[in-house]
Amino acid sequence: MNSQPIHCHWITTQNRQGGDSPAKGLFPYWSFTKTAISICALKLVEGAHLRLDARLPGQPFSLRQLLQHTSGLPDYGPLKVYHAAVARKEEPWSRQEFLDAAMAQGMLFEPDQGWSYSNIGYRYIRELIEETTGTPIGGVISDLLCRPLGLLSVEYWDTLEQSASLHWEAAEGYDPRWVFHGCLIGSVADAARLLHALFNGELLRSGTLREMLSRFVVGGPIPGRPWTECGYALGLMSGEVGGGGQAIGHSGGGPFSVNAVYHFPDRPDPVTVACFTNGEDEGVAEFAATKIAQQV
Template sequence: MTLQPIYHHWITTEGREGGDSASGALFPYWSFTKTAISICALKLVEACYLKLDAIVPGQPFTLRQLLQHTSGLPDYEPLKSYRAAVARKEEPWSRPKLLEAAMAQGMLFDPDQGWSYSNIGYGHVRELIEETTGMPLGRVISDLICQPLGLQTVNYWETPEQTASLIWDAADGYDPRWVFHGCLIGSVSDAAHLLHALFRGQLLHGQILDDMLARHVIGGAIPGRPWTECGYALGLMSGAVGEVGRAIGHSGGGPFSVNAVYHFPDRPDPVTVACFASGSDESVAEFEAVKIARQV
């Protein structure tokens, strides 16, 4: 059953804009944060501080492989002990404990010999960014993305105290440190504007934007979700959703809310849509985003 309300905001290439995005309300961006992390990493590549295809020191994989989930690293989401600890609202595990638990599963495949979604991989990217810049990830995202675009509501979610500012009552007691790579919070409108700016060339352009958009094809339709073709670029889910055509962006979900933030380049007036809903079923937000893209 579709959960209500679903907050949304949309922007088209020709400049039309609208939606019901609960002015002033803040939402967790969950894995849409990966898109922001990828943009920051690629801006550092563009500035020659990082190399996209060089082996990460002390590791068997490259930055590109981390960003595209082709590193072979496992994930912590499948761990029953992790999910149980989050549900009990325990103190978040330390980085060494989280890595030990996840890596006990072993590498899933040799780098670039498969595809598997890994939050652990984006934890490594976060560390690369912080080591390279000498600044915490939240400051880097603010300096490289939020301030240039004027995204005034977007902040790095660091403490349980910030959780009280979120629109969802079910967020009470959740500690954002459970998200290993970090998580942003902000308005629905700013989520749409962030992704729209990427496709307007305001954040990356030329070869580095081409690198970000180059995708690894994963497969076809997913039962119960709008995807008819699936792939993953660098920090971007990239596939197709039937007659609406390509969808490029990211879905996200946590214990109490979900979102879908996508650009639909094949529409007559290409549109970026952000949708946020309560619950744990990402398809709710995805289907709503596709419906709005079709209507707009």
């Protein structure tokens, strides 16, 4: 049973918006951060600072394959030892410890020969962005996304003091360094505004956005979640949801909260919805977002 309310905000292409999210509440964006990282990488591609299909130095995979989870890299998410360490509030692993734990599983397949979600891959993207710009990822996201869009609540999460300031009491004591690729925090409304700006043409050129939306079809329905068909684009989950048509965005989750931030382009007035709640079931937030998209 979800013991706390689901906080949501929605925006349509006609700039109607609403919701019931706390104006000053700060929430972890979790894997919705991947969408922000992807947009930054693609803006660097637009500026000819990065190449989408060139292999990373010394690696068998490209930026596109990392963005789309088709690199073959494994992940630490399935590892029980990782979740146990987080639950015990241990000191977060070093970069090398993360890599050693994940890579002990070996590469899962040759690049472009399959699909498997990998937070390790997004750490590589983060580091590529930082090496290219000479700026930590939080500063890059601020410079390229937050400041131009006026997303005043959004910040990079890297201290326990920030954890204590979050909406969910359970966040106190959580060390954000356990999120290997990094994590943003911000308001529910600003999460919706960020994704809405992407589909409103405010962040990427039309050709780059088309590249971002090109997707790998992953599979069919997922039990306990609204997906009837699912795929993954570049930093974006992309598929069909029951009653809502196409949904493009990202879900996220950590040890105490979940979210779903999606654009629904098939609605009569296309709408972007962000929903955040406590618990660990991403389906709760996804169903809430789909319901709002149907009702707006």
